[in-house]
Amino acid sequence: MRFLFLGLLSLVFSSCLTPPDCLVTATNRLTIHFYKKVVTSSRVSYKDTAMNFLYIKVSGTDSIYYQNATTALVKLPVNTKTGSTTFTLYQPGKSDTIAVTYQARNLMISPECGAYVYYQNLYVPGSSYANVVIASNLLSTSVATNIEVRF
Amino acid sequence: MKSGFNILLIIFLVCILGDVWAQQPAPAEISAPADTTSRQRETDTLKQKFYPRAIRFGTDILALVKSAVVSGYGAYELNADVDFGKYYLAVDRGRVQRDYTISNGGDYHMNGTYWRVGWDANLLKQDPDRNMIFLGIRYGWASFQETMSISVKDQVFGDHIKDLSNPNVRAAWAELTGGLRIRMWNQIWMGYTARFKFAPSVKGSDAFDTYEIPGYGLRAESLYWGFNYQVFYKIPFKKQK
Numbered sequence: 001m002r003f004l005f006l007g008l009l010s011l012v013f014s015s016c017l018t019p020p021d022c023l024v025t026a027t028n029r030l031t032i033h034f035y036k037k038v039v040t041s042s043r044v045s046y047k048d049t050a051m052n053f054l055y056i057k058v059s060g061t062d063s064i065y066y067q068n069a070t071t072a073l074v075k076l077p078v079n080t081k082t083g084s085t086t087f088t089l090y091q092p093g094k095s096d097t098i099a100v101t102y103q104a105r106n107l108m109i110s111p112e113c114g115a116y117v118y119y120q121n122l123y124v125p126g127s128s129y130a131n132v133v134i135a136s137n138l139l140s141t142s143v144a145t146n147i148e149v150r151f
Numbered sequence: 152m153k154s155g156f157n158i159l160l161i162i163f164l165v166c167i168l169g170d171v172w173a174q175q176p177a178p179a180e181i182s183a184p185a186d187t188t189s190r191q192r193e194t195d196t197l198k199q200k201f202y203p204r205a206i207r208f209g210t211d212i213l214a215l216v217k218s219a220v221v222s223g224y225g226a227y228e229l230n231a232d233v234d235f236g237k238y239y240l241a242v243d244r245g246r247v248q249r250d251y252t253i254s255n256g257g258d259y260h261m262n263g264t265y266w267r268v269g270w271d272a273n274l275l276k277q278d279p280d281r282n283m284i285f286l287g288i289r290y291g292w293a294s295f296q297e298t299m300s301i302s303v304k305d306q307v308f309g310d311h312i313k314d315l316s317n318p319n320v321r322a323a324w325a326e327l328t329g330g331l332r333i334r335m336w337n338q339i340w341m342g343y344t345a346r347f348k349f350a351p352s353v354k355g356s357d358a359f360d361t362y363e364i365p366g367y368g369l370r371a372e373s374l375y376w377g378f379n380y381q382v383f384y385k386i387p388f389k390k391q392k
Contacts, residue, residue, distance in 0.1 A: 058307070060308055061308060063307060077305075077308070079308050080303055080305045080308050081308055081309075081311065105359075105360065106299070106315055106359035106360070107359055108251075108253060108259055108299060108301075108360075108362045111252065111253050111254060111259065112254050113254065114253055114254050114255035114256075115253045115255065115256075115257055115259070115299060115301045116255075116301070117303055117313070
């Protein structure tokens with residue numbers, strides 16, 4: 001019996017505290033995708049459509065994004081110090097706004113991997129676009145689209 | 152490393168089962184006349200009479216060694232079990248303090264206490280020293296506080312530090328246990344307890360996700376292995392009836 005007891009001592013030194021995998025997908029970039037409504041005789045569909053932007057402004061910063069750019073997809077930063085951000089998208093002859101709110105989820109993956117803030121529960125309380133759909137309410141590098149603007 | 156540990160554990164359990172089966176009486180012994188040896192009469196007594204025979208107090212040596220060796224770690228665990236014959240009432244109480252420096256900036260601090268209560272069933276039947284190979288169950292709970300500071304890198308809105316606190320976190324979980332208690336000398340027992348922990352639940356971690364639960368381990372793991380290496384001192388209540 002005592003031999004069994006001593007023989008199992010090696011188990012004591014087996015590590016049980018295996019840290020989680022270091023997979024970091026945290027980002028504060030929100031992806032907006034623009035789609036144009038296509039009506040055929042049989043059905044209605046949406047096709048991604050490039051937009052001409054003079055520039056895009058983000059509340060809380062003086063930085064300008066997508067100046068004189070033509071794109072169907074924009075990635076814009078949300079304010080990491082507040083729970084809401086408003087985007088103003090300037091096009092020739094008009095401007096539109098999209099306001100978003102979100103919640104921060106703070107977590108440490110492991111001491112070696114680091115601690116990060118994930119922004120989740122994305123919501124659009126107001127927009128000048130008529131049809132705005134939330135495709136994913138989590139801001140993540142693995143998410144292709146957060147908001148779809150359909151027109 | 153984890154799969155290697157699991158393989159070792161399976162070998163360990165197979166050894167235990169083999170040992171237990173080896174202790175089962177042979178068919179010839181079962182059909183023996185009622186006038187059997189005193190050792191078999193002792194077995195019957197253990198099964199039938201459920202009363203407290205002794206209490207053992209102990210501590211987890213691993214926690215103490217780890218506290219001395221690992222920086223940012225401090226813990227102790229006190230153990231007690233009451234011998235009711237075949238079954239033992241087990242109670243554990245521990246305290247854990249953890250400090251981590253986070254690689255991308257900031258730090259994490261946790262401290263709190265935990266309890267475990269449950270029963271062990273001694274699988275050994277014919278051991279005059281009252282050694283144990285046991286299987287058991289536990290219910291564990293913990294109350295603790297944790298703080299964390301996160302360094303947020305943001306080129307647009309500016310880098311900043313978030314100081315977060317979960318002042319009153321409560322957690323609970325369940326365990327299946329197995330192990331050994333061996334009488335080493337006089338009233339001194341030593342032993343191992345392997346713990347298969349599962350079903351953790353946490354309340355009160357509002358500011359950030361709990362990283363580590365005292366007595367359980369990493370919150371992100373829904374199944375967890377634990378191991379204690381313990382020393383006990385036994386105090387008999389009275390002479391065996």
